[in-house]
Amino acid sequence: MALTEQEQIRRDHLDALRAAGVEPFPADAWPTTHAAADVLDAFDDARHQPGEDGEPATEPFRATIAGRMMTKRVMGKAAFFHLADESGQIQIYVRRDDLPEGFYNTVFKKLLDPGDWLGIEGEVFRTKMGEVSVRAENLVLLAKSLRPLPVEKEAVDPETGETRRFNEVSDPEFRYRQRYADLALHPEVRDVFRTRHRVVRTIQGFLDEQGYVEVETPVLQPLYGGAAARPFTTHHNALDMPLFLRIADELYLKRLLVGGFEGVYEIAKDFRNEGLSRFHNPEFTMLELYVAFRDYDWMMGLVERMLEAVAVAATGSADVARTIDGQTHTLRFAAPFRRVPIFDAIAQATGHHLYRDGAVAGRDEIAGVARQLGLEVDDSMGAGKLIDEIFGEAVEPTLIQPTFVTDYPVELSPLAKRHRTKPGLVERFELIAGGKELCNAFSELNDPLDQRARLEEQARLAAGGDDEATREIDEDFLRALEYGMPPAAGLGVGIDRLTMMMTNQSSIRDVLLFPLLRPETISADDIPDGTIRVVELASGGWRVLARVNGGNKSETFRESEVEAVEFAEWLLEQGGYDRLTMSS
C-alpha cells in the first residue's frame, strides 16, 4: 500500500518507540479512577486547588484517566494537550521535570502524536487561565495511532459565548464511510447513538412492564410476507434451498398469538431490496407489537403513553425540537394526541367531504379533487390510491403535532379488519408527526378464509408481474390462523425514523452507524506491492491494477473480461510480480 508522508512518519515513530523500550501496544490493563467529565464535575477549588507558591492542596485530588490525545501544544519544557474519552475532554499539563529522565524530550515531544491513546495519572488543578486540568506525573502510551485523524479546533466566541469549530470535516462520504473517525471526532454524533439506545431501551422497558414478551423470529425465511416489498434472496447450501431475508415479521408474530402468547413484540432488522434515500436504507429496524383481545382504539392509548416515555427519555421532556424546512417546531409528545379520521382531515384541508352517508365517494369525484390539487391522475389509480395521494399532498405535510389519522379506505389496508360501524373503511391508524408517518396499526384481520382470499389476490398480482407481491401463499401461516387467532391489535413503528424525530436528524444515515454506501473503488494504490489484480467495475468493464516497487499501472477493458485477464497474465509473465488475484 502507498503510505502518505504522515502515515510513514507515524510508522517511524512506532519503530523509534520500540527502540526506546516503549511498547506501542502494551498488554497491561490501565484501570481508571475517573472519566474526564467526572474529574471536571468533582473538582472543588476550595479543597483541591494547590496554593500559588507550591503550597499543597488541603485535599489533593488524584486521578487516573485514559483517552485519546486530541491536540498538543508544546512550549519548550512544558506542554498542554486535551485528552478525550467517551465522557468528554480534559486538559493535561505535562512538565519535563515531572516525568522520568529523558521521557519528555525523546518520547513525549517526538514520538507521541495526536490520536494516540494515553493513560494519565496525576493531580487535578485549575490553571492560571482557569481550566481544570490534570498534571501528568505518569504518562503511559496505551495504543499508537498510525493514521492521522483530521484535526478540528474549537474556540469560544467571546461575543456570543458559542463554541465554534474550525476545519470541521464536512464531507458526508468521509463521515459515513469512516464512521469510526466521525465518532472519534464528534461527541455529538456519539450522542445520537446513545439517544437511539435510550429510545430502544425505553420501548423495551415500557412493553416489558405491560407483561409482553420480546421474541426473536426468523430473519431467514423460506417465504417472505407481511408487507409489500422486494426481498433480498440467498441460498442455503446444506438444504439446497432458496431463502429470503425478511421484509417484515408480522406473519411469525401472529403465529405466536395462535400459540397462546397474548402480547408479543420484536425489535427487528427488516430488509427491503429497494432504493436508498434520506428516509430509506435497505436494512432498517422495525418494532412490531401484537396484543390479543385489544383493538386499534386501545392501541392509540398505548402508543401515546409509550412515545411520551420515549420523548422524555430521549430529550428530557415531552417537547421535542424538530427542524422542518429550516423552521424549528416544538412537537408535543404528551398524551393524548389529536385523533382525526382521514376523511375529516381531507375535508378540513380541501373542503371536500369524500365520505358521506356511510360510503366513500365515487372514484370520479375523488379523481376530480386530486386534479384540483395538481396531482397527476391516471386510470390505473383506484379510489383508495387517490385518497392516499390526496392525503399525502394536502394533509400529511401540515400535521406537525403528533396526530392519529384513523379509518382508512379498505383498499389501502388489506391486513386490517373492516370498521365495526363505517362501511368501506377499516380499523387502522397512522401516527403522523412532523409531517411524517411514525407508526401504522390495525385491528388485525383474523378470519382465515378472508386472509386466504387476500393472499391469493397477492399471488395473482405476482403472476401478473407485480414484483413486490408475494408469489407463493404461506400455507403454514394460514394453517395457524385456521386453529384460531384471537382478536388483536397490531402496531409497527420505524425505529430509525422515530430516532430521527427524537434527535432532530434529517437523514436516516445519521441515525444508522453504518449506512449502506456503494463500495469504494479500488485503485492500484490500495493493493500490496508485487501484485496484479483484476477488478470488475461498477460502471461495467474490468480494470487490471498492478503495483510493483511503488509504481502503479492501471489498464481498463470495457468490453471483455477475457482480454483483461489475458493482459494481466501477460504482465505476470513479464516478471517483477509474484501474484495475480481476481476480485469481484
Add this chain to the structure above:
RNA sequence: GCCCCUAUAGCUCAGUUGGUUAGAGCAGCGGACUCUUAAUCCGCGUGUCCCAGGUUCGAGUCCUGGUGGGGGCACCA
C-alpha cells in the same frame, strides 16, 4: 430510472478570460519557548487537480462520456 449540485494536499478551502513552476490555513517535519488553549514565533510544500476521451500551441479551468457523494422527483400498502 430522471433532474440539479458537487469532487483540487491528511482535513477545510482558494484557483481570474484557458497561459507556462497549482496556492492558503490547519495537520506534518526542523528549530525556539516551563500556565497554553484555533498557543505563538522562524524555516520547509508534501498533489493521480475523481476517471477516460476530446478541443487547443497550451486544460485544474472548456466539451463528451463515466464514477463517487449530496439533494430533489419517481418508487416505497
